[in-house]
Amino acid sequence: MACCSCPAAWRSDAALANAADVFLSAGRTWRGCGKAAAGAAGMRGGMSGDIAIIGAGLGGLTCALALVRAGLRVAVYEQAPQLGEVGAGITLSPNASRIMIHLGLEQGMRRLGVVPPRQLTQNLQTGKVLVERERGDGVEAQYGAPYLHLHRADLHALLADALEAAQPGAVRLDHKLEAIASDAEGVTMTFAGGKRAAAALAVGADGVKSATRDALFKTAPPQFTGQVAWRGVLPRAALPPEVQDLPPGIWIGEKRLFMRYPMRGWDLVNYAAFVNLEGWSEEGWAIPSTIAELRSHYADAEPMLLAMIDATPPDQLFKWALHAREPLDSWTAGSVTLLGDAAHGMLPFMGQGAATAMEDGLVLARCLIEFPKAEALQRYESARRERTTMVQTQSRLLGLQFQGKDPESFGKGPILNEDTLGLFAYDAVTCPI
Ligand SMILES: Cc1cc2nc3c(=O)[nH]c(=O)nc-3n(C[C@H](O)[C@H](O)[C@H](O)COP(=O)(O)OP(=O)(O)OC[C@H]3O[C@@H](n4cnc5c(N)ncnc54)[C@H](O)[C@@H]3O)c2cc1C
Numbered sequence: 001m002a003c004c005s006c007p008a009a010w011r012s013d014a015a016l017a018n019a020a021d022v023f024l025s026a027g028r029t030w031r032g033c034g035k036a037a038a039g040a041a042g043m044r045g046g047m048s049g050d051i052a053i054i055g056a057g058l059g060g061l062t063c064a065l066a067l068v069r070a071g072l073r074v075a076v077y078e079q080a081p082q083l084g085e086v087g088a089g090i091t092l093s094p095n096a097s098r099i100m101i102h103l104g105l106e107q108g109m110r111r112l113g114v115v116p117p118r119q120l121t122q123n124l125q126t127g128k129v130l131v132e133r134e135r136g137d138g139v140e141a142q143y144g145a146p147y148l149h150l151h152r153a154d155l156h157a158l159l160a161d162a163l164e165a166a167q168p169g170a171v172r173l174d175h176k177l178e179a180i181a182s183d184a185e186g187v188t189m190t191f192a193g194g195k196r197a198a199a200a201l202a203v204g205a206d207g208v209k210s211a212t213r214d215a216l217f218k219t220a221p222p223q224f225t226g227q228v229a230w231r232g233v234l235p236r237a238a239l240p241p242e243v244q245d246l247p248p249g250i251w252i253g254e255k256r257l258f259m260r261y262p263m264r265g266w267d268l269v270n271y272a273a274f275v276n277l278e279g280w281s282e283e284g285w286a287i288p289s290t291i292a293e294l295r296s297h298y299a300d301a302e303p304m305l306l307a308m309i310d311a312t313p314p315d316q317l318f319k320w321a322l323h324a325r326e327p328l329d330s331w332t333a334g335s336v337t338l339l340g341d342a343a344h345g346m347l348p349f350m351g352q353g354a355a356t357a358m359e360d361g362l363v364l365a366r367c368l369i370e371f372p373k374a375e376a377l378q379r380y381e382s383a384r385r386e387r388t389t390m391v392q393t394q395s396r397l398l399g400l401q402f403q404g405k406d407p408e409s410f411g412k413g414p415i416l417n418e419d420t421l422g423l424f425a426y427d428a429v430t431c432p433i
Helices: 013-025 058-069 094-102 106-112 137-143 152-166 211-216 291-297 303-310 353-370 373-402
Strands: 051-054 074-077 089-092 118-123 129-134 148-151 177-182 187-191 196-199 201-204 223-235 249-253 256-263 268-276 317-324 336-338
Touching (some): 074 196, 089 152, 094 106, 291 317
Antiparallel strands (some): 187 196
8 A cells, every 4th residue: 555645654555565574484373361470360350430431432332331240330421312233234253152152142242243154355457266265054163153244333332321220320422522631540521512420440441533632642643545445235025136146245446345235134235445645635434425436446447346346325425544553551540541443543454453443442441450550551462563553554554465566466475364363362361361
């Protein structure tokens, strides 16, 4: 990805590629939990006092639910006036679905999710299958948890409803964090409109544009990554029969990637299309686009891909520029820590952004349940930072491989992806903390 307009803070692709070579030549597969702090968990009392979570996204809700299930009380401050998620899809790989099972949400997850039997990687111009990956029973047998596609709103509602049932009123809507002050004793927060709150600890789970991170950490603003994304959702029945029967997969080509998968019992098809493009960098998930605009970037694509674009209802096609941040040296400032995109926003090429946010949420909850505050925060960071930095880096590198000049060479050499890195084996429920 040539991204000459990005500031120097956005690390060069050559430096990243070098990091990948080192990783590859060391022959490593990622299975551990990072450098966990020494000592046996479970022997000491957890933190006392109120816990504030800023942001009711997938990471914040996972953390809140895990804490409440263990008998702690939380207040989740969400800027939106209503709870919800955008109408797009999300993939839950076994490292994330395992967390849903642990939280008692297996039945709902399986009811609402689609387990794809396999996933193809294809040349976007010719449709030729370059790589085929098992995603069905074999994955579940290997990892003990399924690989599924869900509607984001369904996944979000599963977590939010469970939290509401466990602690009614835990989520405080219409609370947009504007200022936060923190020391070793606790935190004070100021929200839009002048509302204020205090807590013994706050967790910044407020996404890639995190106000918590901006207020308390030395950090550059999110940088445009050179990737513009489109998302579309369409009824499967609107597609020609041969396209309806296409297994989930991705089409790849120079500077482009188009990912497709089913949702809601195969009734809907979700896609996300990426183009490495300079000159437009607006943020947001709801900027309307047009079929003609998306088609113009895929004019040379095979007919099945174009049929998918053409069948999209015009009001169901949106675009936005992808932004990300460099890894932080530390996630803790006094009595505040970060999780998910706020801590380590990443490119979506391994489908691990929400998964790692949920892993953070559960591991942080376990630390807070078992250890006093300062120790819990230190253990959380030790357990999580190495893994998430690696996933952040590798997601970007995989994007470069997917969007390389010669798609036909993809899969012929070593690939570092979510499978080969062993990301699915990570167990946030039992990993050492
Ligand atoms: C195209 C695309 C496809 C993706 N597909 C996948 C996938 O298949 N699998 C996967 O694991 N990941 C995927 N991701 C990544 C995933 O969507 C994110 O990494 C994930 O949503 C991060 O969760 P989070 O809880 O950290 O933050 P968010 O989901 O961003 O939630 C943050 C919450 O904080 C709230 N908030 C923000 N600011 C404030 C404030 N000042 N005060 C109070 N509240 C605030 C927001 O309203 C929101 O509710 C994808 C991303 C993209 C762009």
